[in-house]
Amino acid sequence: MPRIAFIPPRQAGPELRRAYMRMRETMGTHGLAIAPQIMQSFSHRPNLLLAAAEGYRYAGWGGRLPRATRELVALLVSRENDCFY
Amino acid sequence: MDSHRAERFAEGLATPEEMSPEERAIEVLVKKSVRAPARLEPADLVPLVGLLGTSGALEVVAMLGAFHFVTRVADLVAIESELPIVQRRWRWLRSLGVRLQSRVFRRVMDLANEAVEVDVRMLLAETERIRGASLPSGYAAMHASPNVAAWAYRMTVELPSLDAAMLGRVTRGVAAALPASEDESTGFHARPPEPLDALVFVGTRYAARTTDEMVGAVLAAYGWSDAELTDCFYAIGSRNAFERVDRLLAAPLNGSSAG
Numbered sequence: 001m002p003r004i005a006f007i008p009p010r011q012a013g014p015e016l017r018r019a020y021m022r023m024r025e026t027m028g029t030h031g032l033a034i035a036p037q038i039m040q041s042f043s044h045r046p047n048l049l050l051a052a053a054e055g056y057r058y059a060g061w062g063g064r065l066p067r068a069t070r071e072l073v074a075l076l077v078s079r080e081n082d083c084f085y
Numbered sequence: 086m087d088s089h090r091a092e093r094f095a096e097g098l099a100t101p102e103e104m105s106p107e108e109r110a111i112e113v114l115v116k117k118s119v120r121a122p123a124r125l126e127p128a129d130l131v132p133l134v135g136l137l138g139t140s141g142a143l144e145v146v147a148m149l150g151a152f153h154f155v156t157r158v159a160d161l162v163a164i165e166s167e168l169p170i171v172q173r174r175w176r177w178l179r180s181l182g183v184r185l186q187s188r189v190f191r192r193v194m195d196l197a198n199e200a201v202e203v204d205v206r207m208l209l210a211e212t213e214r215i216r217g218a219s220l221p222s223g224y225a226a227m228h229a230s231p232n233v234a235a236w237a238y239r240m241t242v243e244l245p246s247l248d249a250a251m252l253g254r255v256t257r258g259v260a261a262a263l264p265a266s267e268d269e270s271t272g273f274h275a276r277p278p279e280p281l282d283a284l285v286f287v288g289t290r291y292a293a294r295t296t297d298e299m300v301g302a303v304l305a306a307y308g309w310s311d312a313e314l315t316d317c318f319y320a321i322g323s324r325n326a327f328e329r330v331d332r333l334l335a336a337p338l339n340g341s342s343a344g
Contacts, residue, residue: 001163003162003163003297003314004314004315004318037167038155038158038159038162038164038167041315041318042315042319044312045312047242048315048316051239051240051242052158054235055239055240056155058232058235058236058239059147059150059151061197061198061199061232062144062200062201062233063140063232064140065137065144065145065148065198067196067198068086069137069141070144070148071091072108072111073111073145073152074151075094076111077118077152077156078095079095079097080118081153081157081160081292082291082293083156083159083292084166084293085155085159085160085164
């Protein structure tokens, strides 16, 4: 069970709702109303939610490195850290 | 990457013979970033610069930093997966869940690379200002990789509830806890007695071992709200990213030309 109580999009106040909407645009979810739990974990700090989402976008999508190479880095860091996420 | 190969890498079954030179170099770098990050140095990037060019190596560094951040936040908050079907306990269910999750994300997210056009000089100057310290000289190579400069800038945020003293404490705690050997990243070690210092120590060395009791002790000591705890987790995660990135970029990147 998460150690922080998430505020999901449907319960968000105006500032957080704007952050969720911006996050969806940033993450390219084709307008679908999804909010990954890792992003909801920042729901008490909309500025951090946006920083994390935009930072993730720049690292994961920007530039020219092939997608498979990026996924390999992510997978290996998770594996080596024994992180199940 | 196809799901069969991804699974072999995830389970640690991929042999050096079946990896490309780039994959081998990435695995070596990632292992050191987890097992002995205190000893990371610019020389660790030389093989990647040779194989992927300066911008490719920097993009690997950004992903590495991004996922040291993400995995720490996930383990500090206690998020195991985005889908309930992804279970740690049974391998077949875990495998099925990971494939399903991958398929869902591929359907709902645009996975194509995109060009990033930003003023790198301005972003690095602003990153330096927020940090209150000079950036390592290797950051200058980010002029070849605007997305990496944008990542570093975006992740460097001011945390309102952590004053300078508290932020300094987290920063120093992460740097001091960084493992310098495999034993330090996997063994059992005495934790600092103070609850926040203990959380920073565990969150840095082996965040997957974070317990409700450790976080509860911090909340009892400081009376933090969820928002303040969020700041604390963000600080631990981002410091873990940048302690590694800064060591790798402690000197100008040499090797091939950009990109």
